[in-house]
Amino acid sequence: MLDTQGTIFDSFRLDNKVALVTGSASGLGAAIAIALSQAGAKVACHGNRRAANETAAEIGEHAAAFRADLSSTSGAEDLFAQVKQRFGRVDILINNAGTILRAAAEEVTLEDWQQVLQVNLTSVFQLSQLAARDMMSRSGGASLSVGKIVNIASLLSFQGGIRVPAYAASKGGVAQLTKALANEWAAKGIQVNAIAPGYFATANTEALRADETRSRQILERIPAGRWGKSQDLAGAALYLSSPASDYVTGTILTVDGGWMGR
Numbered sequence: 001m002l003d004t005q006g007t008i009f010d011s012f013r014l015d016n017k018v019a020l021v022t023g024s025a026s027g028l029g030a031a032i033a034i035a036l037s038q039a040g041a042k043v044a045c046h047g048n049r050r051a052a053n054e055t056a057a058e059i060g061e062h063a064a065a066f067r068a069d070l071s072s073t074s075g076a077e078d079l080f081a082q083v084k085q086r087f088g089r090v091d092i093l094i095n096n097a098g099t100i101l102r103a104a105a106e107e108v109t110l111e112d113w114q115q116v117l118q119v120n121l122t123s124v125f126q127l128s129q130l131a132a133r134d135m136m137s138r139s140g141g142a143s144l145s146v147g148k149i150v151n152i153a154s155l156l157s158f159q160g161g162i163r164v165p166a167y168a169a170s171k172g173g174v175a176q177l178t179k180a181l182a183n184e185w186a187a188k189g190i191q192v193n194a195i196a197p198g199y200f201a202t203a204n205t206e207a208l209r210a211d212e213t214r215s216r217q218i219l220e221r222i223p224a225g226r227w228g229k230s231q232d233l234a235g236a237a238l239y240l241s242s243p244a245s246d247y248v249t250g251t252i253l254t255v256d257g258g259w260m261g262r
């Protein structure tokens with residue numbers, strides 16, 4: 001993908017690429033979808049409770065909105081088929097959709113555990129497999145990038161968290177899956193990386209931000225001294241989606257205001 005001609009800025013362009021961003025009706029996914037479109041990609045915007053119409057409308061004619069429930073084992077296949085039908089291909093897959101259920105570990109039900117694991121980990125594997133097969137159909141070998149997969153991990157890919165055992169297990173799994181897929185698919189021209197966001201002000205962290213004590217404790221530990229804004233993730237997502245990162249695979253990039261370094 002990376003051309004030896006042109007400037008470094010050209011290597012961040014996504015012209016003629018089709019990106020699927022799961023969970024892009026809101027939060028981090030919406031910011032990523034908009035950023036990729038600004039770099040030239042056509043974007044498939046996905047939502048669960050509703051199609052990602054608002055994000056697609058903000059992007060304009062180069063976007064389309066889809067709806068699929070990834071807590072169902074057939075959700076990934078359903079979503080991918082819809083996107084293929086509309087755009088014909090997927091060059092960039094951003095596995096961003098995620099869910100979190102907070103409860104003491106001894107009280108978590110098997111049903112809740114399985115729902116979190118299905119949405120956060122199993123559907124990531126399913127979509128990655130579908131996208132990789134599509135990308136490999138255009139494969140030109142190890143020296144030519146044919147696709148990018150970016151998984152949204154978490155600080156709980158590294159740490160255990162409190163009252164979120166299924167979430168921590170799923171995000172730990174996402175980090176390992178990222179490396180496993182990167183190892184297998186590097187020679188086929190597919191780079192697989194992850195971003196581990198720190199604490200961002202989205203629906204995902206609403207309960208934490210509403211808890212005065214936890215919110216203060218978290219803020220005190222972030223060297224940057226503030227919660228992340230969705231746009232703070234856009235640069236990392238674009239980098240890992242673009243030819244600028246063609247020799248980067250299997251990495252987990254933290255975007256956390258310094259949390260992990262502390």
Ligand code: NAP
Nearest residue numbers: 023027028048049069070071097098154199200202203204
């Ligand atoms: P968010 O606004 O709640 O976004 C989560 C997205 O995932 C929503 O669009 C949601 O769609 C979708 N989703 C949830 N359940 C789904 C299902 N069953 N099927 C398909 N899609 C589903 O929160 P966010 O913070 O932007 O989260 C985005 C990603 O970042 C998640 O993977 C999250 O774990 C990760 N993350 C967030 C933070 C943070 O501080 N915010 C930190 C680390 C990692 P619906 O609303 O329609 O259900």
